[in-house]
Amino acid sequence: MSDRRRALVLRPEPGNARTVARLRAAGVEAIALPLFKVRPRAWEVPSVDAFDALLLTSANAVRFAGAGLNRLSHLPVVAVGEATAVVAREAGMRVAVTGQGDAAAAVAAARDFPRLLHLAGREHVAVPGTTRVIVYASEPVALASGALAQAVGQVVLLHSARAAARFAALAADLPRGSITLAAISAKVAAAAGEGWERIVVADAPHDAALVAAVTMLAIDRTRGRGDNAHHE
Template structure:
């Protein structure tokens, strides 16, 4: 018996992950725990920066008209999905990372002047090249029903962030669904450690991308 794969990320990322899950021969259960909404923001003078740092495809998708004022700046994107969303928004990607933002930033000179277009809720990143941070989107939590929480029992849940891990744990605890009924495929150790108590099994992807995450989930999906 193969367990379903629970996809908790907001749209349109959830649908894209579901396609990849199906392509891997697995059954997706799409149950977003967040909805992404744009924030009001004012673009700064692009002349004061050398490049944009985008750590999520949602920044490119939801930044809105303000992004046009910064289109002359090249983009450092964390991951292929973020790079694709940036190019779709008309931006020029000069580098994208495969092993997380820390690895990407380690290759940047300290004299680089980066503008980070970020989410409202984010993990702090320390690097001298980050000269300013502007939140351009927010991921609002979605409370799921008891029936939806119950449907997660017996699945392998894909956890794309530390915040998603905490929200999953909170929703299951609210509806008294045992954590032992789920297995967790986490995109990073940070995500796995956000609330790592009581799960049946937890595995961490070797790279922070969907392909690696689904490969890990595929192994967890096979009982026992």
């Protein structure tokens, strides 16, 4: 970046590695510092005849649902965004609807599939009008002492409100005024609280847009862009 600032990526794997690779390809020095680790959860597959399609609000639902997903793979998929749709297709699933990052909007667009089964994470935003089953969870990762000190003077990427809140809590003793945050949405930015040097918000709620926002800091850090609000 223009003053050699680095970007800290807090999202769990495997997304963390992809974001780091994107940043480095854009010429931004990046550090992987996951705050959570995604783990599968035991779950019971409901009656497949009771549903018209699967609602996927995260690619992790495909990655961590396990063998139970095989019994549902014949159902079409309503994906919250393109990144989730890509992972579903790679798993051999048929994507019928792809949203733009908003679950409620994706459901509204799926009028042909009134009975949706939402394969969700333990921490999730409830989607009205759907049946939910929890198939994975993001567990907090214990960080090495002083690990977050790397954030001072740097840029921290926030992909979720949960990560934003945890980072803010863990960084309570750090000088907020020297840390810039880059959030995937205005809601995520709000979860981090105030007092930071600057907050920039991605133009769209997906990783590519967030990386683009961070890259723009290297081009022009003098404009007052941090207040402009635009997962997957």
